[in-house]
Amino acid sequence: QVQLQESGPGLVKPSETLSLSCTVSGGSISSGGYYWSWIRQHPGKGLEWIGYIYNSGTAYYNPSLKSRVTISADTSKNQFSLKLSSVTAADTAVYYCARGDEDSSDHWGQGTLVTVSS
């Protein structure tokens, strides 16, 4: 059974870059056919799709975040990562990593809260 675990700083200063990693166990991120996604949820709000990576290098992003987002994969560590630049308080959210296909995610991490504050 594949498991995903988010990790990274819980507090980021405004204008800095948010960096999170997702460690995958029970499966390889380089095995074919899977899409590795990041989704976030603002406090008390709904879900927002950030983007995904597949084939260990091809990424698609939410157009509203595209200019600030980078998703990458490190197959040696069986991890994929999220970088979100120039953060503001509006980027405070629970960030989830997930695995699925091109259209959905069927395995999710437990989520990690990132607060943007000075």
Next chain:
Amino acid sequence: SYEVTQPPSVSVSPGQTARITCSGDALPKKYAYWYQQKSGQAPVMVIFEDSKRPSGIPERFSGSSSGTMATLIISGAQVDDEADYYCFSADSSGNHKVFGGGTKLTVL
């Protein structure tokens, strides 16, 4: 930007059928997926490709889609089904993926 729209809340009594709708212009061409999120937990997919149920999801969960509207149906809703439910789909290009705003289901 593309959007899919859900009602903010739905309320039913235990044993009744709950229906949660999701409307979007691309739904005639794109599948809808449904996620259940209980308080403090990560979302769980309960329906994929409009009407298919993942293993482990109770049979009372079903889905349908017609035209620009997809529907999640919970037959014989139970108190344990109280949660937020999110529709997920994509625009006609498939590249812009979106969640609906979520529907809070109350069973009491």
